[in-house]
Amino acid sequence: MLTCLAGACVVFLARIPSxxxxxxxxxxxxxxxxxxxxxxxxxxxxxxxxxxEDMAVYAWQEFVAxxxxxxxxxxxxxxxxxxxxxxxxxxxxxxxxxxxxxxPGTGRPFDDPKxxxxxxxxxxxxxxxxxxxxTHDGLAxxxxxxxxxxxxxxxxxxxxxxEPNHNNVRSGLSPKEPFPGQQILLESKLNRQExxxxxxxxxxxxxxxxxxxxxTGDYVRKNQDAPPPGNMDDPEDTQYISFPIDTMELxxxxxxxxxxxxxxxxxxxxxxxxxxxxxxxxxxxxxxTDPRDRWGLVALHVMHKTPSAPYFTWATFxxxxxxxxxxxxxxxxxxxxENPDGSYTAPGKSIMAPYTPNxxxxxxxxxxxxxxVKESMSPPAQPENQLYFHQEAVADIPDIxxxxxxxxxxxxxxxxxxxxQGAQNTLRKMAPxxxxxxxxxxxxxxxxxxxxxxIVYDGPQSPAVYYASNVIIEGPPVNQRFSGQFTTAFSKAGxxxxxxxxxxxxxxxxxxxxxxxxxxxxxxxxxxxxMGCHGFxxxxxxxxSFLLDRQRIEEPEVKPE
Numbered sequence: 125m126l127t128c129l130a131g132a133c134v135v136f137l138a139r140i141p142s143x144x145x146x147x148x149x150x151x152x153x154x155x156x157x158x159x160x161x162x163x164x165x166x167x168x169x170x171x172x173x174x175x176x177e178d179m180a181v182y183a184w185q186e187f188v189a190x191x192x193x194x195x196x197x198x199x200x201x202x203x204x205x206x207x208x209x210x211x212x213x214x215x216x217x218x219x220x221x222x223x224x225x226x227x228p229g230t231g232r233p234f235d236d237p238k239x240x241x242x243x244x245x246x247x248x249x250x251x252x253x254x255x256x257x258x259t260h261d262g263l264a265x266x267x268x269x270x271x272x273x274x275x276x277x278x279x280x281x282x283x284x285x286x287e288p289n290h291n292n293v294r295s296g297l298s299p300k301e302p303f304p305g306q307q308i309l310l311e312s313k314l315n316r317q318e319x320x321x322x323x324x325x326x327x328x329x330x331x332x333x334x335x336x337x338x339x340t341g342d343y344v345r346k347n348q349d350a351p352p353p354g355n356m357d358d359p360e361d362t363q364y365i366s367f368p369i370d371t372m373e374l375x376x377x378x379x380x381x382x383x384x385x386x387x388x389x390x391x392x393x394x395x396x397x398x399x400x401x402x403x404x405x406x407x408x409x410x411x412x413t414d415p416r417d418r419w420g421l422v423a424l425h426v427m428h429k430t431p432s433a434p435y436f437t438w439a440t441f442x443x444x445x446x447x448x449x450x451x452x453x454x455x456x457x458x459x460x461x462e463n464p465d466g467s468y469t470a471p472g473k474s475i476m477a478p479y480t481p482n483x484x485x486x487x488x489x490x491x492x493x494x495x496x497v498k499e500s501m502s503p504p505a506q507p508e509n510q511l512y513f514h515q516e517a518v519a520d521i522p523d524i525x526x527x528x529x530x531x532x533x534x535x536x537x538x539x540x541x542x543x544x545q546g547a548q549n550t551l552r553k554m555a556p557x558x559x560x561x562x563x564x565x566x567x568x569x570x571x572x573x574x575x576x577x578x579i580v581y582d583g584p585q586s587p588a589v590y591y592a593s594n595v596i597i598e599g600p601p602v603n604q605r606f607s608g609q610f611t612t613a614f615s616k617a618g619x620x621x622x623x624x625x626x627x628x629x630x631x632x633x634x635x636x637x638x639x640x641x642x643x644x645x646x647x648x649x650x651x652x653x654x655m656g657c658h659g660f661x662x663x664x665x666x667x668x669s670f671l672l673d674r675q676r677i678e679e680p681e682v683k684p685e
Contacts, residue, residue: 148542148545148549149549149550149553150184150543150546150550151550152553152554154181154550155184155185155188155189155208155551155554156185156188156189157189157204157208158189158202159185159189159190159428161369162432162433163179163182163430163433163437163570164178166431170430170432170433171430171432171433171437171570171571172432172571176537176539176540176585176586177539177543179437179568179569179570180540180543180544180565180568181543181547182437182570183437183439183441183565184565186428187424187439187441187560187563187565188208189216190217190426191216191217191391191558191560192208192215192216193206193208193211193213193215194213194214194215194216194219195213196213198219198245199219199221199245199316200216200219200244200315208554208555208558209554209556209557211557214282217374217424218283218393219282220313220314220315220372221244221248221314221315221319222248222250222282222284222311222312222313223311223312223314223671223677224252224284224677225248225249225250226314226318226319226671227328227671227674227676227677228251228252228328228677229251229252229253229256229257229266229676229677229678229679230251230252230265230266230676231251231265231266232323232328232330233319233323233328234246234323241316241320242323242324244319247279247280248280248281248284249264249280250267250268250284250396251264251265251266251267252267252405252677252679253266254266256678256679257404257405257680258404268398268405268406268407268680269406270406270407270409271401271407271408272401272406274409276409277409277411278409280396281393281394281396281410282394283311283393283394283395283396283419284311284395284396285310285311285378285395285396285397285398286396286397286398286677286680286681287309287310287311287680287681288304288307288309288310288682288683289307289308289309289377289513289597290310290614291597291599291600291603292513292514292516293511293512293513293529293595293596293597293599293600294306294507294511294512294513294514295379295422296450296510296512297385297458297509298380298381298382304380304397304399304683305380306685307683307685308379308596309377309378310376310378310597311375311376311395312373312374312375312671313375313376314371314372314374315370315371315372315373317369317370317371317372318367318373318669320356320357321356321367321368321371322672325359325361325362327672327675328675328676329675333666333675336362336364336665337665337673338665339363339364339665340364340366340666340667341630342665344643344665345630345632345633345643345648345663348634348643348645348647348648349644350434350662350667351363351364351365351366352366353367353368353434356368365666365667365672366434366667367667367668367669369429369430369434370430371428372426372427372428373427374425375424375425375597376423376424376425377421377422377424377597378395378419378421378422379419379420379422380418381415383415384457384458384509385420387418387420389559389562390421390422390443390559390562391558391559391560391563392418392419392420392421393412393421394410394411394412394419395409395410396408396409396410398680399682400682400684405682407680421563422442422443422446422596423440423441423442423443423596424440424442424563425438425440425594425654426438426439426440426441427654427668433570433571434644435572435642435643435655435659435662436658437569438568438569438592439567439568440565440566440592440593440654441563441564441566441594442564442566442594442595442596443562443563444460444564445458445460446595446596447460447461447462447472447510447530447531447595448461448509448510449461449509449510450507450508450510451508452509458509460472461530464544464545464548464561464562464564465544465545465548466540466541466565467536467541468531475530475531477530478529478530478533478604479527479529479530480527480528480530481501481502481503481505481527483497483500483515483524483600484497484500485497485601485602487578487619488611488616488618488619488620489620490620490623490637493611493616494602494611494616494617494618496520496521496616498522501515501522501524504524504526505526505527505528507526510528511528511529511596511599512526512528512529513526513527513600514526515527515600516615518613518615519612519613519615519616521616527600532588532604533601533605534567534588534593534604535586536588537588537589540565540588543565544564544565547565548561548564549561566588566592566593566594567593567653568589568592569589569592569653569654569655572642572644572647572651572655573585573590573649573651573652573655574650575590575607575650575652577608577620577638578620581607581652591604591606591607591652591653592653592654592655593606593653593654602616602617605652606652606653607619607650607652607653608638608639608650608652609629609639609660610657610660618639619638619639619650620637620638620639621633621636621637621638622639623637630663630665633663634648635650638650639663640663641656641659641662642655643659643663658670661673
């Protein structure tokens with residue numbers, strides 16, 4: 125029987141082989157409107173002493189609290205008086221500011237510098253660079269107009285999908301037409317702590333971060349630790365870049381639902397997405413009712429800076445039906461590769477290769493970049509209902525159109541699967557009218573992990589923890605087993621410093637010749653997965669954030685089919 129203490133995320137797990145999945149539950153009082161500030165109390169040792177079960181429950185607590193109804197007129201605040209399954213307001217995470225709401229293409233993200241929290245609670249507006257997106261009558265400079273022939277209905281959507289999937293991952297279950305067809309689109313969001321911290325300092329693009337970024341990177345690599353968390357309410361605190369405790373960033377992936385999808389099984393919301401007409405972007409707002417343009421959430425990343433994990437905790441969720449076989453079953457429905465908890469179905473167990481073609485890579489060495497084995501990259505696949513991606517030609521990597529994703533490279537660990545069962549069963553009863561139980565936790569990270577360079581991780585945790593990723597946002601093999609740093613236009617990765625282009629590597633790196641990308645408590649680490657990828661930015665001085673490093677978003681990213 126699975127139980128835990130509310131708010132403290134302590135897990136007592138009795139593994140009883142005869143216990144069915146339907147009998148495992150997490151006590152409902154574990155799931156409350158607010159995210160607990162830390163996964164374990166300071167007295168119990170914090171993140172460093174947490175188990176995989178502790179972090180799995182904490183990740184589900186985050187997921188539920190983020191999906192609590194939001195307080196009317198306030199972003200990032202749950203309505204404590206409402207039950208989880210209330211439909212009276214958007215969910216808390218929906219109200220987080222989108223990336224361009226903090227890093228606009230022009231101007232500043234707030235109208236009144238004296239407004240509470242720099243106007244964080246204002247309704248959404250998406251402002252890009254007018255030199256990139258054009259100007260339009262009746263709109264502010266940088267605002268984009270609706271696409272010709274469309275008639276916007278309702279308020280501006282809270283979900284601004286201005287990022288294509290970073291790895292070209294698409295879904296065969298989505299309809300091929302109209303644009304963007306089977307593409308999976310992304311959005312990045314951030315909470316009040318990050319917004320106020322950045323907005324108050326002008327670091328959204330008004331004031332340069334060059335010097336504080338350099339000072340921070342030098343501090344991190346010298347002390348092999350992050351600077352103390354910054355003071356959100358002190359705009360003069362600019363010596364280093366260090367987000368305050370409780371900073372959160374999210375990455376959400378969406379796709380258009382198709383005829384074989386049940387919209388009642390997805391988190392569905394109105395989204396804004398973009399296309400190019402006459403060489404300029406225009407927007408389209410989706411519908412909640414028109415089955416031809418209804419969008420469902422398929423993956424969600426959560427990064428959260430806690431008192432005992434100033435290097436952030438990491439959790440990644442997916443919809444339970446993401447991985448399917450190519451052919452429909454005898455009942456005319458998609459055949460799932462995984463059960464809702466993440467274990468393999470009978471058809472899933474028979475799948476041997478994670479990809480078709482089953483791309484093989486050789487790890488980078490001190491003297492050589494990662495190598496794609498060309499013999500393993502053909503013939504290209506013909507996708508049907510599966511997830512698939514277009515491997516574009518980069519450097520010596522050939523073009524492959526297409527690669528099908530059959531299953532995960534790293535299986536979901538058993539403790540996470542059991543926590544999934546308990547959380548899904550509880551949420552099915554606690555909020556039967558919400559689709560939250562149709563999502564599952566894929567992986568988590570809560571302490572830095574190491575591995576030897578040039579080989580696959582073989583340490584005390586599951587490989588799925590070290591290489592935390594999901595098949596939607598990080599589908600290709602380079603991302604499923606990422607460690608160290610990206611190279612070659614983010615298409616390769618390596619565990620070593622790049623000596624051919626020293627600009628890629630802030631110096632000195634205490635791991636030399638290994639690229640340490642995670643620094644905590646006086647120690648450098650060769651990290652992987654989400655933590656290692658964002659740690660790439662810690663080593664450069666922007667406290668794990670790609671958003672802050674990039675700053676202004678000049679235009680929506682639109683990728684033609």
